Amino acid sequence: MSRKLSTGRAINEALRIAMETDPDVILLGEDVVGGGTLEGDDLEEMGGVVGTTKGLVKQFGRDRVLDTPISEMGLLGTAVGAAATGLRPVAELMFMDFLGVSLDPLLNQAAKLRYMFGGKVRIPLTVRTLCGAGMQAAAQHSQSLYWITAGIPGLKTVIPSNPADAKGLLLAAIRDDNPVVFCEPKLVLNQVGEVPEGDYEVPIGVANLAREGGDVSLVGFGGTVPIALRAADLLAAEGIQADVLDLRSLAPLDEEAILTTLEKTGSLVVVDESTPRCGIASDVAALCVDRGFDFLNTPVRRVTAPHAPVPFSAVLEKAYLPSAERVAATVRELG
Amino acid sequence: MAIPISMPKLGMTMEEGTLLQWEVDVGAPVEKGQLLYVIESEKTEAEIEAPASGFLRHVYVDAGEIVPCGTLLAAIADAPDGDFDADAFRQEHDRPAEVESTPVPSAPASPAAPSQPHVGGRRAVAPAARKLARELDVDLERIPGTGPGGRVTREDVGAYADARAALVGVGDGIGLEVPRLGAGDPVLLLPGFGTDVSSFAVQTAGLAERHLVLGVNPQGVGLSDDPELEVHPVSRTAADAAAVIDGPVHVVGASLGAAAAIELALEHPDRVRSLTLITPFVHVGARLRAVTDAWTRIASEASAETLARALLPWLFSPDWLADETARERGVRGLAASVGRVRAPALARIAAGLRAWSGTRAEDLSRIGAPTLVVVAGADLLTPNGAAVATAIPQAECLEIRAAGHAVAVEAADVVTERLVSHLAAH
Missing domain, CATH: 2.40.50.100 (RNA polymerase II/Efflux pump adaptor protein, barrel-sandwich hybrid domain)
Incomplete structure (x- = not known):
């Protein structure tokens, strides 16, 4: 059975299932409670900046759903410590842009401890974080910095493109014994789709062929998957059938799935809402040249945001983001 | 009606x-x-x-x-x-032809030709095309590219390999590209120096209504094999043409193709039912020699379009050149045709042309086939075609005064009309 939920609600459901099935799972973050939840207080809690954790404190209580001070370094440091000492924390980094003030616990602790202690410690930590543009949250709250976490050995980074995957990936992330960064793209947060009931996981490191075509491969993840799917519709009207591959996991990267679709079509366009330098799109392009060279029938093209901050203006933000039209035009240029 | x-x-x-x-x-x-x-x-x-x-x-x-x-x-x-x-x-x-879903062998070549320089920088070849060419053991250098900027794609290699499979063997493991059109008494077309049979486009269409038209692209032209000899003798083209046909056929040759046709008529008289020599010659004059030298050089250094533009004044009459629409169309057609001949092959063919000069001056009187000679009044390259007509016993001569050397293109309809009636009479 399934029913329609938004991505935000699907994440909420995954958190509830994780907490019901494992008493070691705790939530912590800025405003994850966010409001009057004291006994007898009828104030509605906020449940995080966009309400994703709403209702969880009422079910699981203040011992397991913790509001933290406005210190991301403290929040993540606490979470890493809790993970190292036996809990299975889910920390919410309100915006991925705040990596700047909280990186050390992730970069030097969470990612390294298991390695440094010869496997004698495990860090079953999940960091949930809003990423990307699309909500007019401006330059300091709209970045897609998953390329930073995906580039750190010892961290996993996943990013769902739809509600069903969001639920399954988050459950897999929480139950993973290693630190996982779970990105919540603003472009898909309010997207509504079928979500299976009950407890299920989407395996980390496995891409999904979201649409089967055969003439060209469109690779996306998170918010660019719906964009790639719309581009595939535009192209289909012109007789060009596109594979759309949803990476779902940026680290580990499902290299075989990328090479499989490339081998089939010979042409690949990767769509990333992040900036172009040192990014996931560049990484995918490099993979195609490195391991898929003989498959290439056209150049690998990247459709990304420009190398510029995300603008606040709705008009500019729309122009900044990759669009289905731009993806389709790029495919047409391949000839 | x-x-x-x-x-x-x-x-x-x-x-x-x-x-x-x-x-x-x-x-x-x-x-x-x-x-x-x-x-x-x-x-x-x-x-x-x-x-x-x-x-x-x-x-x-x-x-x-x-x-x-x-x-x-x-x-x-x-x-x-x-x-x-x-x-x-x-x-x-209403008789629409079946349109093949796969590209016909030489189809990609013509439109793509202008965008691919013979040399000058690395050719753009998709890695997948390179790999497929390796697997199919075909020469990438010879594959016309249809991708953006003339890039050779995997599909181009496949189409080329298919076309190669359709080549007509003429012995010694050599295959020639022989496009066929129509049905009826066969006509063999032999193109002039540095061009492929697309230079006979109008004649092909006209003749195909009642003939099987066999266009023979000589060695080094189009998809035909190109053994790397120093000299490609005219007699080789004639021998290859003889190998393509069974019985006697109508033979049409233009310029160097006319030389090959003469050779064919002398060496294999049983294979030649009628002969049409368009702007023929037996001696290579200094100007023809200089133009073929320049042709070979430009082909190795510039694009097919540049080559076509440089050749235009030598091949067409001033009247025709004055018409800008005709001229630009001519450039495109000529570029497509000359672009299908590789520069190294041109050098071999030019050497064969020079070696042939004068060798058949005394033999024309032995040609027994009914012959039509077409000469052009403004022909700068082979101005003595009428003398060929005089030397061949059974020759009629059609002179088109206001046309240049490429008379089959410039006065395509007149030539075609006369060609059709010449063939019908024999």
Whole structure:
């Protein structure tokens, strides 16, 4: 059975299932409670900046759903410590842009401890974080910095493109014994789709062929998957059938799935809402040249945001983001 | 009575055409020879004249439509009104050719030719194309690219390999590209120096109505093999042509192709039913030699279009060059044709041409086949064609005064008409 939920609600459901099935799972973050939840207080809690954790404190209580001070370094440091000492924390980094003030616990602790202690410690930590543009949250709250976490050995980074995957990936992330960064793209947060009931996981490191075509491969993840799917519709009207591959996991990267679709079509366009330098799109392009060279029938093209901050203006933000039209035009240029 | 107008087939590789524009309104009178409509095929526009006088009675295909060759486009009737059953007329005359879904062997070559320089920088080849070429053991250098900027794609390699598989073996493991069109008594076409059989596009279309037209691309031309000899003798072209055919056929050669045709008529008289020599020669004059030298050099250093532009003044008459539309169309057609001959092959062919000079001056009187010689009044390269006609016992001579060396292109219709009647008479 399934029913329609938004991505935000699907994440909420995954958190509830994780907490019901494992008493070691705790939530912590800025405003994850966010409001009057004291006994007898009828104030509605906020449940995080966009309400994703709403209702969880009422079910699981203040011992397991913790509001933290406005210190991301403290929040993540606490979470890493809790993970190292036996809990299975889910920390919410309100915006991925705040990596700047909280990186050390992730970069030097969470990612390294298991390695440094010869496997004698495990860090079953999940960091949930809003990423990307699309909500007019401006330059300091709209970045897609998953390329930073995906580039750190010892961290996993996943990013769902739809509600069903969001639920399954988050459950897999929480139950993973290693630190996982779970990105919540603003472009898909309010997207509504079928979500299976009950407890299920989407395996980390496995891409999904979201649409089967055969003439060209469109690779996306998170918010660019719906964009790639719309581009595939535009192209289909012109007789060009596109594979759309949803990476779902940026680290580990499902290299075989990328090479499989490339081998089939010979042409690949990767769509990333992040900036172009040192990014996931560049990484995918490099993979195609490195391991898929003989498959290439056209150049690998990247459709990304420009190398510029995300603008606040709705008009500019729309122009900044990759669009289905731009993806389709790029495919047409391949000839 | 009404006359059908159908989408013409202007070249062996043409399968369909776009009707760009009707030049006459429905119901309006038309004169034979009047511009009736314009089509576009393989990136080239062609203006088509009315084949008869009358009234444009009915139009079946509107401007902008793409239809296969043979599709009924319109009817020209004796009267602007009166009985005319458009549907019955269509039933009777609509004969669209089957359009192949896969590219025909030489199809990609012609349109792509101008965008690929022979040399000068690395050719753009998709890695997948490189790999497939390696697997199929085909020479990438010879594959025309249809991707952006002339990039060779995987599909180009596949099409080339398929075309290679269709080559006609002429011995010694050598295969020639011999495009075929039509049905009937066979006609063999031998193109001139540095061009492929697409230079006979109009003749091919005209002859194919009642003949099987076999265009022979000599060694080094088009997809034909190119053994890397120092000299490619004219006698080789003739021997290869003889190997392509079984019985006696009509042989048509232009310029160097005429030299090969002479060679064929002398060495294999049993294979030649009639002979048509367009701008023939027996001695290579200093100017022809200088032009073929320049041709070879430019081909190795510049694009096919540059080569075509440089050649234009040598091949066409001043009158024709004065018409800008004709000139630009000529550049495109010539570029497509010369672009199908590799520069290294040109050097070998030029050496063969020089070696042949003068060797058959005394033998023309031995040619027994009924011969038509076509000469052009403004021919700068082979100005002594009429002497060839005089030397061949059974030769008729058609002189087209206001045309240059490329008379089969410049005065295509006149040449075709005469060619058709010459073949019909023999």
